[in-house]
Amino acid sequence: MTAERVAVVTGGAGAIGSAIVQALRTTRHRTVVLDRDGDVAVDLADEQSTRRAAAEVLDRHGRCDVFVHCAGAFDVAALADLTAETWRRVQAVNVESALWLAQAFTPGMAERGVGRIVFITSDTLWDPPTPVLLPYVASKGALIGIMRSLAHALGPDGIAVTAVAPGLTDTPGSRTVNTEEQFDAVVARQALNRRLTPDDTAAAVAFLASTGGAALTGQVLCADGGAVLR
Template sequence: MSDERRTAVVTGGQGAIGSAIADALRASGHDVVILDRDQVDLADAHDVERAAGALERCDVLVHAAAAFDRFTLAQLDLDALRRVFAVNVEAGLLLAHAFAPGMAERGFGRIVFVVSDTVYAPPAPDLLPYVASKAALVGITRTLAHELGPDGIAVTAVAPGLTDTPAARAGMPAAAFEGVRHRQALPRTLVPDDVAATVAFLATDGAAALTGQTLVPDGGLMPR
């Protein structure tokens, strides 16, 4: 990093993965601002804009927050779908829109969207809204990389595999973790620090040549 101290803004920073990301960024010398449900309603565009406007600076934006409503096509719920996209997609875009001008002025910026390796192989039909929203972020990553690159802003995505968090444990049987672990090239259960280390690297000057890419820390489950 340069001598100038950088500020990172992390959405979903009170969750297991988000808090690990925040800790990793602090450890690498960033000032970290958390935007979670206690600070902002990410489903409300006006509240997202208010929260962004209250911040003086953002050099690294990490959008890790995610709504996880589940339904199949047969159970289609447009209100729930719109909420998932508001939190998972629109909030990230609004924050990028708010912070990109300052990044461009300073000639440095990192925008990282936390997505999921379920984009490549959806494991269940009722993950339709979640997978669709994360796939949208992959497309946004590729598009913004070209738009913002000339201003020194790199845009990437991180697609973790099944990670051992309280939320994941509550929503899946233990056998699911064992099954995924045995299919990975590296047979170890993923933990939040695995994701955090990848994000922290992308925030460094060492990742200056990476943009438009999706890194997949999933133990080699789905080589890309």
């Protein structure tokens, strides 16, 4: 990879996303945030908006060396209350936008013979904490399936595709829907007795984007303090 790599981060304006952006900046990446209020404004629920954002990144920066999909829609519904609108929005943001962006960025990676794609998933895939996370958990499972498929498909072009699965992370957003008791209960189930921070996920992403992660592809790193042992 070049001395200054271009890293594109969806959801980079959020707590975990901004930590990822900062971690990549400190490791010689020129970062581009794709978000509603990002460096490139985008509505990831809309295919055409997503494709336009990808084209704008390539027009401005000429390349994408590292693509991190951190954006996530958290619309909740249990099976009995699930609507097609809720389902489709979560899948569009969490899954489909990742495909359209990878479709746009990987030809350049392949031409240069090197690239990284990192999907942010969730350890809720292995232990769903509540039925109302059905559309979210399903979307994270889909991302892991895509990651494994792309690892095989893109490996011959030198592109590594991986995922990071955080656990419950202490962010302003998670504090609005989780009580102190709920945080403590999650920590009690972890092997490591501490709350997770956005920097925990960011450090895993930075490693996967580095030369140290060059031999890793098709793998999920669970950055969840040992809540899920797999």
